[in-house]
Amino acid sequence: MPIISEKQENQKQVLTLNDLEKRKVVEHNSLITSIAKMDKTPLKMFELAVSCIDTEKQLEDNTVYLSKRDLFAFFKVSDNDKHSRFKEAVEKMQKQAFFKIKEKKDKGFEFENIVPIPYVKWTDYNDEVLIRFSPEIIPYLVNLKKNFTQHALSDIAELNSKYSIILYRWLSMNYNQYEHYSVKGGRRADQVESYRNPTITVKELRLMTDTVNEYKKFPDFSIWVLDKSFEEINAHTSFNVTYDKIKKGRSIDRIAFHIEKKRKADDNSYKLEDKVYQEDKARQAETEDMLTVQALKSPYTKLLMEHFLLSYLDLTDTKILSGLQAHVYPLYDELKALRGLNGVKDHLSYVRAKQEDYSKKNICKYLKKAIEQYLPTVKRQD
Structure with a gap:
């Protein structure tokens, strides 16, 4: 039969x-x-x-x-x-x-x-x-x-660890959404970027990888589940992935991943669709240029210079300026509406006094975190 x-x-x-x-x-x-x-x-x-x-x-x-x-x-x-x-x-x-x-x-x-x-x-x-x-x-x-x-x-075929397969599928899920909304729209710029830089709690990550009762010490979990997996993923798939450990108190609470898509002209398995990729890059460059111009004209940029939170060298960095315009200056607008321009100046004076050396490595992220922590206090007081 x-x-x-x-x-x-x-x-x-x-x-x-x-x-x-x-x-x-x-x-x-x-x-x-x-x-x-x-x-x-x-x-x-x-x-x-x-x-x-x-x-x-x-x-x-x-x-x-x-x-x-x-x-x-x-x-x-x-x-x-x-x-x-x-x-x-x-x-x-x-x-x-x-x-x-x-x-x-x-x-x-x-x-x-x-x-x-x-x-x-x-x-x-x-x-x-x-x-x-x-x-x-x-x-x-x-x-x-x-x-x-x-x-x-073809990416899955080259992975020889259960954890690398599970993580690759999850990273693909997030990056697919990044590609979709980059082209179709419907999400804010920071939301789109969050799909390319997704975060997950260690608890959720242990559940997904079925390691709740394994590698109980985080250094072991980091080596055998994360590092070994990304060694495989980066070597054999279309992704290059790095990650940051985010603490809550003394413990590692979350993991932030950073996904980049490989683009090799001589490898068909790693090519993005040319049209989608070119449109995406052109749109990103256009948006960045527009935000940079707006930032250069913004009074907040001058205030940051006056408080020595920005240098003249920073004014040549489009990523810093576009990031400030997109993620920090709208929050300064909220503070200005509540306390006036002097309220923004007072906040920047405080930030400058508390500034640590590490903040200079990512000034945009540092300023965003500072204003996000301060605004709720102002709103409660008002």
Whole structure:
């Protein structure tokens, strides 16, 4: 008896090595932020199976088909024991692997534990593997209209750590939103930038990476979950990622990530769509130039110079000036409305007196934090 029916033969989408570079994995964001209770092999197999879904067609019987030859190539398995290892990986995926999904609803949160692939079928005489998704996971994979993420299968193929795969998916979710709103608009400039520089609490990060009971000392967590993952991500994917540790008291409370997209003219897997990228860069440059001109004309720039918070060298830095105009001067306008221009001067005198050497490295960030901390006090007093 054949492994698939004639009807299924017409529906199947078998992965080939030639289109591996073109394959995309599309998933709902709730699946991206879920807890993947599985190790790297089942997680990569799931991502590979999802990449075979044609999002523009009906998924017949919740089923996709893989070639064993290409599956082994994807996992870079070439030894004589590969068939038994494949069997072990499938059995482990079905017995142990599931997603813990938390999704916000009208009345609160809804929790689901979903085994994503309960059925796999193959023969020892045929190259094809049938993979059937559970009905419960399908809403997170097909007919997605909003709140979904798309990332490259070729990036996932090179990652050999569960944590690097989980972090890569989450970073892709954020960077996708950055690219979308950079082009389509609908968000403030600082909101758009926050998608490229996302933050997450250590507690949330431990939940997502399933390390609540592992690497309990933060230095160990930093080395084995963060540093090792970004070593892989930076080496093998389209992202370059750095991160900062943000303290609350004496403890590390949050992690701020900084994502840059690689752009290599000689590597198709790392190219952005030229039109989108060029439009995005042109828009950013135009906005920066406009904000810089406005900042040079602003009375606040003169006040900062008078209080020695800006130097003449800073006036040649478009990033500093555009950042002040976009993020700091609107807050000075609020203070001016409450206390007048003298109120702004008094605030700057205080900031200058308290200024630390480290603030000079990012004066825009320092001034923004100072006024954000001061404004609520003024509003309460008034």
